[in-house]
Amino acid sequence: MTSTLAPEDEAPEERPPEGTEVIAHEGLEARAAIAERRRGFFLGLPAMVYLTLLFVFPFFIVGVYSFATRSATGSTRLSDWNIDSYVKLFDPLVVGIVWRSFWIALLTTVICLVVAYPFAYYIATRSRATRNVLLVFVMIPFWSNFLIRTYAWRFLLGSDGPIAQASEALGLGTIRVLFTPVAVAIGLIYGFLPFMILPLYAAIERMDWRLVEAARDLYADGWTAFRKVTLPLTKSGILAGSLLVFVPSFGAYVTPEILGGAKTVMLGSYVVRQFQQARNWPFGSALSIVIMVIMLAALVARQRGGAKEL
Amino acid sequence: MKARSWRALAALLALSLVAAACGGDAGDGDLNAQAAACEPGQVDGDLSFYNWAEYIDPDLVTAFEEQYGINVEYTEYESNESMLAQVEAGGAVYDLVVPSDYMVDTMRQENLLVEINRDAVPNAVNVGAPFENPPYDPEGKFSLPYQWGTTGIGVSYTALEELGMEDAPSWAMIFDPDMSSAFSGRISMLDDAPEAISAALKYLGYSIVDVIESQNEAAVEEAGALLKATNERLAKYDSVNFGDDLVNGEVDIAHGWSGGFFLSFDEADAWEDYAYVIPVEGGVRWVDNMSIPTTAVAVCSAHTMMDFLLDAERGAQLTNWTFYASPNEAATPFITEDIIGDPAIYPPPEVEANLELIPNQGELALVFQDQFTQAKG
Amino acid sequence: MRFGIRPGSTLERAMAGNAWFVYAFFYAPIITLVIFSFNASSRVGIWGGLSTTWYANIFRNPEVWDALKNSLVVAAVSTVVSTIIGTAAALAIDRYRFRGDRALDGILYLPIIIPDVTMAVMMLLFFARIFAFVDSFGPRLSLGLGTIALSHIAFNISFVAVVVRARLGQLDRSLEEAARDLYAGPWETFRRVTLPLIMPGVLGGALLALTLSLDDVVVTAFVAGPGSTTLPVYVFGLVRRGVSPEINALSTVMLVASIALVAGSLLVQRGPGRTSELAHEITHE
Numbered sequence: 001m002t003s004t005l006a007p008e009d010e011a012p013e014e015r016p017p018e019g020t021e022v023i024a025h026e027g028l029e030a031r032a033a034i035a036e037r038r039r040g041f042f043l044g045l046p047a048m049v050y051l052t053l054l055f056v057f058p059f060f061i062v063g064v065y066s067f068a069t070r071s072a073t074g075s076t077r078l079s080d081w082n083i084d085s086y087v088k089l090f091d092p093l094v095v096g097i098v099w100r101s102f103w104i105a106l107l108t109t110v111i112c113l114v115v116a117y118p119f120a121y122y123i124a125t126r127s128r129a130t131r132n133v134l135l136v137f138v139m140i141p142f143w144s145n146f147l148i149r150t151y152a153w154r155f156l157l158g159s160d161g162p163i164a165q166a167s168e169a170l171g172l173g174t175i176r177v178l179f180t181p182v183a184v185a186i187g188l189i190y191g192f193l194p195f196m197i198l199p200l201y202a203a204i205e206r207m208d209w210r211l212v213e214a215a216r217d218l219y220a221d222g223w224t225a226f227r228k229v230t231l232p233l234t235k236s237g238i239l240a241g242s243l244l245v246f247v248p249s250f251g252a253y254v255t256p257e258i259l260g261g262a263k264t265v266m267l268g269s270y271v272v273r274q275f276q277q278a279r280n281w282p283f284g285s286a287l288s289i290v291i292m293v294i295m296l297a298a299l300v301a302r303q304r305g306g307a308k309e310l
Numbered sequence: 311m312k313a314r315s316w317r318a319l320a321a322l323l324a325l326s327l328v329a330a331a332c333g334g335d336a337g338d339g340d341l342n343a344q345a346a347a348c349e350p351g352q353v354d355g356d357l358s359f360y361n362w363a364e365y366i367d368p369d370l371v372t373a374f375e376e377q378y379g380i381n382v383e384y385t386e387y388e389s390n391e392s393m394l395a396q397v398e399a400g401g402a403v404y405d406l407v408v409p410s411d412y413m414v415d416t417m418r419q420e421n422l423l424v425e426i427n428r429d430a431v432p433n434a435v436n437v438g439a440p441f442e443n444p445p446y447d448p449e450g451k452f453s454l455p456y457q458w459g460t461t462g463i464g465v466s467y468t469a470l471e472e473l474g475m476e477d478a479p480s481w482a483m484i485f486d487p488d489m490s491s492a493f494s495g496r497i498s499m500l501d502d503a504p505e506a507i508s509a510a511l512k513y514l515g516y517s518i519v520d521v522i523e524s525q526n527e528a529a530v531e532e533a534g535a536l537l538k539a540t541n542e543r544l545a546k547y548d549s550v551n552f553g554d555d556l557v558n559g560e561v562d563i564a565h566g567w568s569g570g571f572f573l574s575f576d577e578a579d580a581w582e583d584y585a586y587v588i589p590v591e592g593g594v595r596w597v598d599n600m601s602i603p604t605t606a607v608a609v610c611s612a613h614t615m616m617d618f619l620l621d622a623e624r625g626a627q628l629t630n631w632t633f634y635a636s637p638n639e640a641a642t643p644f645i646t647e648d649i650i651g652d653p654a655i656y657p658p659p660e661v662e663a664n665l666e667l668i669p670n671q672g673e674l675a676l677v678f679q680d681q682f683t684q685a686k687g
Numbered sequence: 688m689r690f691g692i693r694p695g696s697t698l699e700r701a702m703a704g705n706a707w708f709v710y711a712f713f714y715a716p717i718i719t720l721v722i723f724s725f726n727a728s729s730r731v732g733i734w735g736g737l738s739t740t741w742y743a744n745i746f747r748n749p750e751v752w753d754a755l756k757n758s759l760v761v762a763a764v765s766t767v768v769s770t771i772i773g774t775a776a777a778l779a780i781d782r783y784r785f786r787g788d789r790a791l792d793g794i795l796y797l798p799i800i801i802p803d804v805t806m807a808v809m810m811l812l813f814f815a816r817i818f819a820f821v822d823s824f825g826p827r828l829s830l831g832l833g834t835i836a837l838s839h840i841a842f843n844i845s846f847v848a849v850v851v852r853a854r855l856g857q858l859d860r861s862l863e864e865a866a867r868d869l870y871a872g873p874w875e876t877f878r879r880v881t882l883p884l885i886m887p888g889v890l891g892g893a894l895l896a897l898t899l900s901l902d903d904v905v906v907t908a909f910v911a912g913p914g915s916t917t918l919p920v921y922v923f924g925l926v927r928r929g930v931s932p933e934i935n936a937l938s939t940v941m942l943v944a945s946i947a948l949v950a951g952s953l954l955v956q957r958g959p960g961r962t963s964e965l966a967h968e969i970t971h972e
Contacts, residue, residue: 039873040783044791047776047844051794054841055801058809061816072673073416075398093684119709122702134706136953141713143894143949146902147919148938151926152716155723158930159560162719165733176495179546190712197709222698243800251802253905258926261546262501265686268804272905275808276392277503278679285812288805295800299793358913385913386924399815402830402912551928560929607827 059292066285074279085286094270094287101267104181105249108188112196112245113238115189120200120237135201142194150187150258157183157259179261187255192248196241203237204230243298251291267291341424341609345602348430348610350617355608356381357615360396360404362598363388363550364573365457367631374618380611388550389502397422397603404605405612411597412504414453415446415670423452424602430613433620438639441597446670453599454616455637457569457628460657460665461505461594464556464564464571464586469493479587481513483563485540490563494543498555499565501547503682504668505594509565510536512591518666527677534681541687556584568654572633586654592664597637717942724935741936751937753914754921761832761907761917762900765839770893772840773847774885780848781855798842799849807909810838814910830912838910839900846899847892854888894952898945 069080088094123134141149155161157178167175177183211233215225231238253268260266265273267287274284348354359371363386371382385404387393390413396402397417409417417423428434434454441455463479470476472492473483482489484497499506508518510533521529545561552566553574564571571586600619602612618624626644629636635655636645649655657665671678693699724742728735745751779785780792798806818828862884866876882889904919911920918941925934 036783037785040779040785040788043775043783044779044785044788046772047779047848048787048791048794050772050841050844051797054813054837055797055809056794058813061812062809065812070676071420072675073419073670074394074675075420091680093680097683115705115709118702118705122699122706137710137713139949140946141717143898144717144945145919145938145941147904147922147926148720148941149717151922151930151934151938152720154926155720155930155935156716160558160733160930162723190716193709193713247800247802251804253804254923257923262548263541263544263546263686265683268802268905270683271804271808273679273683275811275909276395277389278676278683279391279395279398280676280679281812284808288808291805292801295802296797299796299800360913383914385916399811399830403827404913554929558929 062285062288062292066282066289068282068285070280070282076281085280085283088283089286089290097265097270098267100181100264101250101252104185104188104266105246105252108185108192108249109196109242109246111185111189112193113242116193116196116200116241117238120197121204124201124204131205138194138197138201142198146191147254147258150191150255153183153187153190154178154258157186178259179263181260181264183259184252184256184264184266187259188249188252191255192245195244195248199240199244200234200237203234203240207233247295341602341604341606344609345424345427345430345613348427348613350430350432351378351614352430352610353378353380353608353614354610356383357608357611358383358385358403358405359615360385360387360393360407360603362386362408364570365408365598365632367627370619370624370627370631373624374615377618378611378614380608382615394422397605402605403607404603405608406606406615407601407603408456408598409453409601411444411446411599411667412670414599414601417601417603418447418452419670422604424604424606424609425451426454426602426616427613430610431617431620433617433622433640436620436622436625436638436640438637441637444597445667447599453601454620456598456600456619457632457634458595458597458637459568459634459655460588461500461509461565461567461596462586462588462654464553464566464574464584466556466562466584468583469562470585470587478590481509481589481591484565485510485513485536487539487543490540490543493562495545496560496562497544497564498546498548498552498561499537499540499544500552500567501549503678504671506537506547506565506682506685507533507678508594508666508668510534510540512589512593515591518594518668522669522671522674525672525674527674530674530677530681534685537682537685538687541685547686554578567634569632569634572655576633588654588657588661588665590664592666595662595665595667597667720935721939721942724932724939726932726935729932741932742940744933745937745940750916750921751918754916754918757832757835757915758901758918761836761839762897764836765843765900766893766896768836769840769843769896770847770889773844773892773896774851774889776844777848777851777855778881781852795845795848798845803903803905806838806842807906810834810841810906811909830910831915834910834912835907835915835917838906839903842903842906843896843899846895847889850892850895851885851888854885854891858884890952894948897948901945 064078065076066085067081067083069077069082069084071077123131123138126134156163158164159176159178164175167173177186207230211229212225215229216222220228251268251271252266253272256264256266256269260269262269271284271287271291274280274287278284357380359382361384365386366384371384375382387396390410393407393409394413394417397404397407398420414423431454437455441458443450444453444455447453463481463483465479465483467476469483470479473489475483480486480489483493484490484499490497499509507530511518511521511529514529514532514536516526516529516533520526545555548555549566552561552564553570553572555561556564556571557574557578557580568586571584575581575584575586600616602609606612619628620638622638622640623644625636625638625641629638629641629645629649633649633655635649636642642650653661723734725737725739726734727738727740776791776795780788780795801809814830814834818830821828858881863876863880866880867873871879902919903917904923907917908920908923911917916924922934922937922941925931925937
């Protein structure tokens with residue numbers, strides 16, 4: 001942020017009427033500072049109230065539910081508080097689902113990074129006009145409906161779809177990808193690749209290329225210059241992109257539902273299932289709490305680490 | 311963190327505890343009284359009807375709207391549990407729902423159903439004797455039957471021949487690796503824990519009722535292990551599209567509900583190529599019921615809709631559209647010959663003896679869910 | 688040698704190849720989908736000649752129109768409200784020091800880092816408890832378009848704030864200071880100087896909010912009530928039932944609409960020269 005000035009240093013908000021200027025200067029400065037603070041407070045207040053009401057407060061409600069009891073018939077009793085739901089988190093079944101979601105999300109993130117980095121680098125190093133055209137064509141899928149883009153793969157990979165038809169026509173036999181973890185990974189990569197490309201592009205584009213040149217002048221070879229200069233300079237883009245891909249992949253629900261055929265249980269689907277099928281609200285709440293605490297820890301670490309940019 | 315922040319957090323925590331503890335049971339006593347005051351044919355506002363997907367002839371809804379001059383807000387669900395979740399959350403107004411047998415039992419025990427005033431449903435007398443006072447609603451206070459049917463297997467005749475099961479179809483075509491490996495990747499099962507586990511229990515020779523009544527966890531685990539071993543041969547789990555997938559050639563063998571298959575056979579004009587079979591080991595029989603949940607507002611409109619659907623001719627229209635059997639005895643003369651004469655829809659007594667209602671699973675419900683999730687891998 | 692890579696080198700050609708591959712990966716599925724939406728055959732994979740039957744079908748389907756209407760209402764309301772609240776929050780954090788500014792900064796990140804399933808759970812339990820509480824006083828509330836819009840505003844505020852903040856960060860403060868030196872009041876300074884300068888960011892944020900609202904399935908499905916099905920929830924239901932030429936046609940219409948929206952917003956923001964700035968703003972760089 002460019003704002004490093006303390007409010008006190010800023011120009012006073014309201015000029016006093018002529019003639020009174022000299023007399024009350026000190027008091028006016030202080031009052032202006034208070035007015036300034038108050039203005040900031042009121043500007044931020046709606047967002048503060050709204051998000052407290054719809055995020056912070058529900059977080060505690062979910063927390064309360066996670067200690068509630070599930071009755072034999074499946075309803076949630078807000079009494080007999082216990083930690084059964086948290087004990088169940090260590091069930092091998094649950095650990096397995098979390099582990100699988102983690103791996104698929106990690107794989108998705110790594111593949112996105114490997115594909116997107118050279119891609120973003122390529123775009124960012126074109127002439128300004130070319131760059132803008134190339135970028136618009138990344139924007140279009142980014143802004144298109146996520147569900148539709150996922151559906152496109154369901155259509156492509158289906159046993160009646162174009163790929164299957166083509167492979168049968170060519171005598172290659174039937175290819176079965178739909179309803180496997182591979183299909184889920186393809187869908188996630190397809191869905192979230194723009195989230196990786198855009199921050200990387202932004203980081204590479206505003207990099208100071210003179211530093212790379214200087215490295216080359218000092219006889220660093222291309223690889224060394226990349227590793228020692230380019231990579232560290234674009235680290236913020238790599239981190240931002242990885243976060244933007246990993247978080248939604250880890251909790252994905254839509255993609256595994258459409259491309260996984262309900263055969264690959266992932267964390268997102270498992271949480272939804274607790275509410276819509278198993279009717280185990282306390283356990284679903286405990287799962288949600290754990291996911292949120294992990295994400296919050298990452299956020300706090302980021303803020304403590306002092307990294308200004310996401 | 312500063313002291314002030316802690317205090318703010320503590321206040322929020324206290325507030326959420328209060329919010330969580332407050333409210334709760336809406337006065338269903340009021341709703342019972344409201345129901346008791348309903349007259350036949352009375353409507354008290356637009357009707358919010360929450361029903362399974364593809365489970366009513368749209369013309370029936372239109373006819374009702376025209377006859378009574380109110381709108382019907384028709385919303386669909388895919389499983390008993392997702393319907394219950396909505397009703398339980400309590401945020402939405404639903405006046406009429408269609409829970410299956412065991413779900414009536416659950417909702418009844420959870421005080422989520424309003425007592426039906428039979429005086430406002432004169433056509434209730436049309437209900438056949440076997441459906442009066444069912445085990446899931448012993449006094450018949452909370453439900454009136456809607457349709458009934460069976461869960462079995464939809465399969466192409468070619469596959470049946472290949473399996474040599476034309477005369478004695480068996481669950482083995484799904485669960486026995488020797489039989490089903492030829493169809494690996496071309497089999498689907500219902501994405502429904504009680505149904506999938508029950509199918510496995512039947513193949514293993516268990517009685518579903520016995521397993522649940524004796525809370526036999528080991529049997530459920532055995533069924534779960536069987537499902538897990540079957541998982542790699544399945545194309546997918548699907549509770550909505552099983553019929554269409556079969557006639558579209560996506561799968562060759564599909565576990566599903568009778569009427570769902572028939573609807574697909576009919577739409578694709580594929581009656582000659584596909585069959586719905588009830589395996590010799592027996593299967594699941596179910597009854598879906600009309601009930602008024604405690605989220606209801608237009609209680610009398612709900613009674614009037616029940617009465618409307620239990621009329622002899624309209625009951626027949628329902629069955630002629632859904633291809634499920636009707637619990638409405640007076641409707642029999644109006645149902646097409648094809649449906650009445652089809653042993654897969656109205657099973658003969660010797661087959662029916664092998665069919666079981668899935669009881670309320672009680673404490674075992676979570677074991678069902680866990681075993682099913684684990685089987686999916 | 689400006690970029691450390693020799694034009695025409697193997698490395699550069701490999702990167703060009705990778706770029707073409709990425710574009711093919713992006714567009715092949717979409718283009719196939721569009722082509723097959725004009726397929727006369729009802730078997731989705733087999734080409735049976737050109738036809739617009741499926742388009743006629745979806746335009747005749749009242750459920751599609753209802754869902755579309757619901758979606759547009761929710762998207763419009765949530766976009767307008769969240770753009771106002773989000774822009775104010777961005778200004779507050781970027782320009783002022785006040786009690787609770789760090790807390791607001793932290794809270795604004797919550798919706799971005801919380802996966803949508805957990806968000807859906809939070810909203811569901813929140814409304815369930817609030818309704819139980821209100822119901823005990825008599826009035827009956829129902830989940831519906833209102834609760835969907837409230838939830839969408841909640842997650843959109845953050846995204847708008849992030850985009851506007853990025854824009855504020857790039858601003859030259861001297862223009863505002865000059866305005867103040869010329870005796871413009873704070874409101875006038877904002878209206879005549881700051882707002883026009885951050886307008887591309889505000890529009891970018893609004894566009895993002897609109898897209899997110901029109902994209903959301905999970906949160907909406909959890910807080911929807913009878914008769915409040917939105918277009919994505921409707922399409923999700925259809926998609927789970929499998930592939931059909933009607934969904935292809937509906938998808939094509941939705942794709943064309945979103946492309947038109949992006950193209951329109953780029954034109955409004957004075958030509959494609961703004962595209963790269965939009966990229967910066969979206970990613971908060």
